[in-house]
Amino acid sequence: MLEKKILWRQILEELANHPIELLTIPSNAREGVWFEAQSDGKDVWLARAKYHEPSSTMTNSNKITEKQFIEVASVYEKWMAGDREARKRDTNNHNTSYLFALIKYMDESQINFEKGFVGWIQQNRKVSPITIKKYISAIRVVDKTLVENNHFYNKIFKIRNTDLIEEIKRLNEIREIDQVGNRMYTAPLNHYIKYLNYLDELREQRLDEQLNIDVEHLLKEELIDYDSSRHIDKSEKVPELDDRVYSTYRRNPKKAIKALQIANFSCEISSSHKTFTSKKTGRNYVEAHHLIPINRQGDFKDASLDVEANIVALCPNCHRYIHHGEVDEVSKMVEILFNERIFRLKKCGLPVLIEEILSSYC
Ligand SMILES: [Zn+2]
Ligand SMILES: [Zn+2]
Structure with a gap:
């Protein structure tokens, strides 16, 4: 059941x-x-x-x-x-x-997940084909051990949540076989955790891009009848989800559009950042970015992260920078954005500290 x-x-x-x-x-x-x-x-x-x-x-x-x-x-x-x-x-x-x-x-899809994992190890980790085979059979042994001990989760390749893999690593029965087997069980599990983190980043990045494509497609219609000067920040409800299983939530392009409009379509790091005019919307091209990343929603039980106050407008360069730049520079950017937003975030039920936000960017 x-x-x-x-x-x-x-x-x-x-x-x-x-x-x-x-x-x-x-x-x-x-x-x-x-x-x-x-x-x-x-x-x-x-x-x-x-x-x-x-x-x-x-x-x-x-x-x-x-x-x-x-x-x-x-x-x-x-x-x-x-x-x-x-x-x-x-x-x-x-x-x-x-x-x-x-x-x-x-x-x-579970079988495909195993294939994906093997493909990723082959391409991205320095591991020989023989070792990969050993890893896969080690994971089968872990599955078997979990079944024998009536564990709640009993198929590693069905699990998408890294915390659960960590939990499994800590189980006595797994620690026992791992000691005898010279760490041959935790090694593939650690690789699997890295693979899941990689997939997470990939998915976040894709959703981030998808949001901005949605924004461009919707922008023209949505701009009509919206007076951004009358915007009021308020807390919004989070949909009830099991966050052990869910690691992501939908982003609403209409909220992003309002946020861009409130920012007057200029980069919030500095309005001097020049971009270009979008052919679809005829406005200065900027992208929406969630300051507190949506994948942190699990930490905020009572307030939605998908609110205008948490969505910043960035020029394409700053947007890539905040995702890929070195930690020191990114921290400065996040601080600039946060200081502008601190009171608005509070109004939305998100009284966060800068340290909490920064931890998502490291
Ligand atoms: Zn982003
Ligand atoms: Zn910028």
């Missing part, structure tokens, strides 16, 4: 930032049809496929709740174990063939 709850959480996370199109698994010999699946962080939504033929003919978006999912997931297990009748006998859920496809996709 817990396993299925975890799988459900993983599906919500996986589909939150990009809807996917999948082929159904029909119960008879018929061909599958394509459909789109996405999540709003709470439920999964199914719809007709946009990019694949033949598409499902469902007319409206179809909501799947956790309860429905868990019921069908139990049937999937029996069905996979060879009980072909389970599907007709144990469920009359109309969405079974969609949910089966989704579960299968997640199983495969």
Whole structure:
């Protein structure tokens, strides 16, 4: 049951930032049809496929709740174990063939995660092919040990959260085999933590870029009817998410647009930074950046980080700088931005200290 709850959480996370199109698994010999699946962080939504033929003919978006999912997931297990009748006998859920496809996709994504990890080690770490093989079999032993000890999480390549890997490293049963095995179990786990951190950075960077592309596309329409001089900062609610599983939250481009407008489309490090006129918007081109990074949302239980007060306008150079520049210079930039924002952040329920923000940039 817990396993299925975890799988459900993983599906919500996986589909939150990009809807996917999948082929159904029909119960008879018929061909599958394509459909789109996405999540709003709470439920999964199914719809007709946009990019694949033949598409499902469902007319409206179809909501799947956790309860429905868990019921069908139990049937999937029996069905996979060879009980072909389970599907007709144990469920009359109309969405079974969609949910089966989704579960299968997640199983495969775990395999892909292992492949991704191996590929990353090969390219980025100085590790021989023989050692990589040893790492993978060591991780299998860790999986097995976790199963034998009835551990809550029992598949390393299903875990996306580095804290959980650290927890597993500290388990007595893992420490025991590690001592005997001359650290051959913690070594691959440490590499896996580095891989997860790398993926996190990649995802943050992509979301950051995506936000600014969304902003450009939406900007013209959104500018109408908004008087930035009347903007009032106030605390906003955070959606309730399990932050052990979730490490990211959506960024709303409309908030970013308002923030850019409040900054009058000039770089907040210095208004003297020249950029250029955007062809889409006709305004000075600046980018939105979250001063307290969105991936810190887990530390702020009561107030959203996706508020205008936490979004700064930066020229492209300063924006790259703040992400990639050396720590001393970046700290100076963050301080400049923070000193301008300190009272506005407070009004939004974010009474942070400069040290807390800086720790995200080191
Ligand atoms: Zn940024
Ligand atoms: Zn600048």
